[in-house]
Amino acid sequence: MRVAILRASVHHGCMRAVVYERYGSPDELELREVPRPDPGADDVVVEVVAASVNLSDWEGLRGDPAYARMAGPVRPSAGRRILGTDVAGRVAAVGANVTDFTVGDEVFGDIMPRYGTFAEYVAAPAASVVRIPRGLTFAQAAALPQAAAIATYAVSLARPGDRLLFNGAGGGSGSLAVQLAVAKGVHVTAVDNAGKLDFLRRLGADEVIDYRRDDFTRRGPFDVIVDVVARRSIFAYRRALAPGGRCVVVGGTTRAVLRMLTVGALLGVVSGTRLGVLIVHQVPAAFLPVAEQVARGELAIPIDGRYSLDAVPEALARHGRGEALGKVVVAVRDDPRGGPPLEPDRR
Template structure:
């Protein structure tokens, strides 16, 4: 089968389209014939091995342990191991795995769910990691409630477009922050108000926010807290930049250190994906409350370009690789 492989850490240039052996499902595995694969920032981190703690987390210290790139997947079950229940060959599924930029990929049943009936494979592949991060940031870390004023930074990106829609589905009044090129998009997916950060500082607004979900931002905690109500909640959902060791996670560490000493509820987001959360998202999607925003699709051999364009900040919503 064909797959996007890497033998060493580095830029997109280390990725190569190669012919490799088709994987075989073990007792606890699900073998998926991949139809589409989502592109997210996590793919870049695993490709580069940055920040360095990524390598220490089991992905390989000197070279990648998992050589096929890609995490988000949508496709058809090809085979299941003897211990797998609830899925069978022929089922259309979506979720995450290790190595979705390939014609076939192995996953575990706890990382997959039936594909929403109203989505194409390309749309479904755009959901898992980004939408789960948005759901956990709002529902679990942020404990969003109906009637709250919620601010979403990075509202035009992969996680942000889901966060705007999920917050609306929970009954919040949503303000999205994005660049000029994404203002119309953020408004079109349901934001009650949109702030173009190139023209306005949201922290200067007199009206405070009950909850801020800050997605991959670089703003200081002091700036973000100025936009909160006195008892408001700030959720830091990762970050980019910050060097080879911290890689943007320094603000999450700051949140943990500062939280006991302030009235604001400061929380880092540690996201993951599960069948249960995917099923919640399926309900929102099939009810029409959440719709994936797919900016562009790339054929498998152009997956390196998809990652390159994502890092350049070009994505309005999500990029997807088709197989």
């Protein structure tokens, strides 16, 4: 693992960040000193306290599926050399047009399509962040935005009493979606690897399926299928759907996503079957209500562990190996909102 551990930034205008220049394994990631970002007119610069790992970071590192290379077919593009989109921190500077925030505000959000939160500072569109609710630690706040937005969109498709199947349920979005759906009175079947099934039962899933042993498309029928790691054919999804049911993919192989956009849409026109790609807007309106529920103690945000900035390769590797139960957090600075210690901590 190629991690050059550098001293804390001493030069004004510099910061530490985890940078990669080639698609590949976590060995490509290097902790370096780079220029600190300045805010664009509509940005805030966030002094990062915590960030979190999403599947999109793993996909961006590997350059796989192919859609992860859209901005840089051969190498990661200049704007993508620091991964990370979820962030929680303090506003350190505001752009000329920004009136909603002042320096020192504690904010969180998902800055996608930008990247760069695995760093001491990041420039974020002001519209992508919002103040952190009282009662959340920075680590919890950083774990929430993308996962909560996807979970909110996914669960909005199901009505009380519906049978919902969530494929990839043991990850960030799934572990929230399972809880939200159960609370809504939806019957939840959660699919993931065997190591995550007890965890999913504890979150309230009514039924669990080990994807390495069982084919969920031969179970059902389900009123709603949500797949965050789609790989199956349209016809496989279709046979698992109840009449009038709906299937959406959120992420997965390029092939599976393209099939949904083309054949899935066509089938909808000719047969009324509703198959498609779920487009999620990771904006504060989509994730703040879930964050408020977590702050009130109505919902848990499972955090697998915290890793310091120099341990980001290890954090991504853990996520990539499929071992994380819930969210992997990158703790960039001490968390002034404290909260109970998270175990196991790394460095």
